[in-house]
Amino acid sequence: MLALNTATLGHNLDGHGVGWSSEQVIEACAERGLGGITFWRREIGTRAVEIGNRVRAAGLQVVGLCRTPFLTGPLAPPTRQGVIDDFRASIAMAHDLGAPVLTIVTGGVIAGSHSITESLKQVQDIVAAMAPEAADAGVVLALEPLNPVYGGNRSCLVTVRDAVDMCEAIGAPNVQIAVDVYHVWWDTSLASELKRAGKHRIAGYHLCDWMADTTDVLLDRGMMGDGVADLESIRAAVEGAGYDGYCEVEIFSAGNWWKRPPGEVLDVMIERFKSVC
Amino acid sequence: MLALNTATLGHNLDGHGVGWSSEQVIEACAERGLGGITFWRREIGTRAVEIGNRVRAAGLQVVGLCRTPFLTGPLAPPTRQGVIDDFRASIAMAHDLGAPVLTIVTGGVIAGSHSITESLKQVQDIVAAMAPEAADAGVVLALEPLNPVYGGNRSCLVTVRDAVDMCEAIGAPNVQIAVDVYHVWWDTSLASELKRAGKHRIAGYHLCDWMADTTDVLLDRGMMGDGVADLESIRAAVEGAGYDGYCEVEIFSAGNWWKRPPGEVLDVMIERFKSVC
Numbered sequence: 001m002l003a004l005n006t007a008t009l010g011h012n013l014d015g016h017g018v019g020w021s022s023e024q025v026i027e028a029c030a031e032r033g034l035g036g037i038t039f040w041r042r043e044i045g046t047r048a049v050e051i052g053n054r055v056r057a058a059g060l061q062v063v064g065l066c067r068t069p070f071l072t073g074p075l076a077p078p079t080r081q082g083v084i085d086d087f088r089a090s091i092a093m094a095h096d097l098g099a100p101v102l103t104i105v106t107g108g109v110i111a112g113s114h115s116i117t118e119s120l121k122q123v124q125d126i127v128a129a130m131a132p133e134a135a136d137a138g139v140v141l142a143l144e145p146l147n148p149v150y151g152g153n154r155s156c157l158v159t160v161r162d163a164v165d166m167c168e169a170i171g172a173p174n175v176q177i178a179v180d181v182y183h184v185w186w187d188t189s190l191a192s193e194l195k196r197a198g199k200h201r202i203a204g205y206h207l208c209d210w211m212a213d214t215t216d217v218l219l220d221r222g223m224m225g226d227g228v229a230d231l232e233s234i235r236a237a238v239e240g241a242g243y244d245g246y247c248e249v250e251i252f253s254a255g256n257w258w259k260r261p262p263g264e265v266l267d268v269m270i271e272r273f274k275s276v277c
Numbered sequence: 278m279l280a281l282n283t284a285t286l287g288h289n290l291d292g293h294g295v296g297w298s299s300e301q302v303i304e305a306c307a308e309r310g311l312g313g314i315t316f317w318r319r320e321i322g323t324r325a326v327e328i329g330n331r332v333r334a335a336g337l338q339v340v341g342l343c344r345t346p347f348l349t350g351p352l353a354p355p356t357r358q359g360v361i362d363d364f365r366a367s368i369a370m371a372h373d374l375g376a377p378v379l380t381i382v383t384g385g386v387i388a389g390s391h392s393i394t395e396s397l398k399q400v401q402d403i404v405a406a407m408a409p410e411a412a413d414a415g416v417v418l419a420l421e422p423l424n425p426v427y428g429g430n431r432s433c434l435v436t437v438r439d440a441v442d443m444c445e446a447i448g449a450p451n452v453q454i455a456v457d458v459y460h461v462w463w464d465t466s467l468a469s470e471l472k473r474a475g476k477h478r479i480a481g482y483h484l485c486d487w488m489a490d491t492t493d494v495l496l497d498r499g500m501m502g503d504g505v506a507d508l509e510s511i512r513a514a515v516e517g518a519g520y521d522g523y524c525e526v527e528i529f530s531a532g533n534w535w536k537r538p539p540g541e542v543l544d545v546m547i548e549r550f551k552s553v554c
Contacts, residue, residue: 074489108489109505116463116507149426151463152489152505158463186393186428186435212351212385212429217494228386228429230393 002273003036003063004029005206005250006043009265010258020262022051026058032266036061038101038248041093048096056098063246064101064142064204065094071126072119073108074153080126087130095137101203102134103142103178108153119156124166131172142178142203143167149217160184160193167201179238180206180250182221185229191237199242206250207231207277219254223268225276235277247277279550280313280340281306282483282527283320286542287535297539299328303335309543313338315378315525318370325373333375340523341378341419341481342371348403349396350385351430357403364407372414378480379411380419380455385430396433401443408449419455419480420444426494437461437470444478456515457483457527459498462506468514476519483527484508484554496531500545502553512554524554 209227486504
């Protein structure tokens with residue numbers, strides 16, 4: 001089952017010029033027979049209930065919401081209370097939207113700590129503290145390990161191994177992981193770590209490709225088939241571990257795909273999903 | 278024991294403007310009480326015997342030589358024979374220089390293969406084939422796993438785990454690994470993987486730092502202490518596995534350290550080695 005992460009269309013509302021409203025995105029996905037959509041908070045604003053209902057009325061599902069604030073590191077809110085408040089707001093939005101999954105990008109290494117271990121511990125403490133509130137709201141928290149290139153500033157959580165360890169340490173059924181091709185394509189231990197995670201710890205699978213000569217590690221993701229990731233093996237590892245949810249396409253591509261008409265991007269993504277994933 | 282990788286001074290001869298000859302580098306390292314130097318092939322040309330003797334006459338050791346050609350991927354020589362010929366030339370240079378260690382940067386994913394596994398297998402085949410020639414020349418081949426951000430084009434070998442696996446699969450005593458802070462700082466399994474490698478599989482330890490907000494993943498490495506790596510823990514992991522060789526400083530920094538006078542860079546690097554490593 002194929003889902004769209006709206007980042008693939010340049011977040012549709014964030015000024016990259018493609019300019020589709022959330023309603024247009026929903027309609028275009030429904031027309032093409034997609035199963036669901038994952039949104040970003042910036043697109044939702046105060047319209048969470050309205051947009052969620054619109055998705056379901058179109059015969060689609062809300063797959064997830066991106067995302068909590070960064071919890072640690074240079075990009076996190078400056079105070080712990082600021083982190084908690086925004087974390088709580090993201091849970092509330094997921095609930096109102098009817099999104100079953102809220103993605104966590106942990107944030108980087110705590111400034112001055114020189115310690116990825118201490119940073120991971122702080123992430124774990126915050127997620128453990130928020131897990132019951134998320135559970136009450138019917139929301140799964142998905143820890144998404146990011147490519148190690150982001151380890152300094154965006155995510156001290158950089159491997160599936162560490163994400164599974166953190167899930168186990170927290171021990172809450174609604175704290176799970178998300179697996180993104182861009183972040184894990186290089187990891188030869190992926191299949192065994194996902195087996196260790198097990199079906200009930202995998203909340204999402206995100207598709208794109210890693211370009212061999214990537215020009216920008218933030219905004220130069222590839223369309224499936226254009227890069228070097230072994231998409232068949234990665235999907236086999238995810239589904240071999242029991243995952244049977246959506247394959248969600250999430251492509252940040254300021255120089256290429258965000259410049260194209262959104263309908264064309266959707267059409268190519270559907271074709272590639274069939275041919276190479 | 279502290280050693281200099283000449284990359285830290287902008288490769289001294291490659292036109293970045295700092296302009297020290299190999300002789301000046303040797304003299305400056307000897308004056309400051311360093312233990313040894315690792316060179317790059319581009320600096321050596323046809324003077325391997327002469328430069329090696331010069332190093333030893335100054336009371337220093339040649340620590341290593343960078344490096345073999347890329348063996349796979351888009352940056353490798355276009356034919357297998359071309360790879361072998363240049364690999365052989367690098368072994369000969371290491372021998373003539375008196376360098377006990379020759380670093381291998383594997384090269385990226387084989388074009389069109391979409392398979393990091395197949396690419397690693399090809400690397401393994403080539404290294405296994407060349408290991409006896411290296412042994413005859415008295416040269417250790419050091420497989421250096423690179424940060425996963427280079428996985429597509431520069432190194433399909435991106436984890437210590439995979440490097441140790443490859444050493445074990447090849448089974449030649451002179452095929453070992455090199456550990457570089459820039460490439461492994463994020464890996465929470467580092468200590469256990471290095472223990473698995475064992476003392477006799479660790480041929481080098483390279484120092485620098487990972488900048489939290491790195492601007493360029495090739496040429497923006499940090500001086501020790503300026504980034505987020507846990508240098509004390511990493512060194513403890515390397516030495517805890519039995520490594521007792523040089524700590525070799527290797528900093529690619531086009532925007533900062535390469536613009537400074539080489540003597541200043543050496544002085545700062547010595548001070549930081551004492552204070553934060």
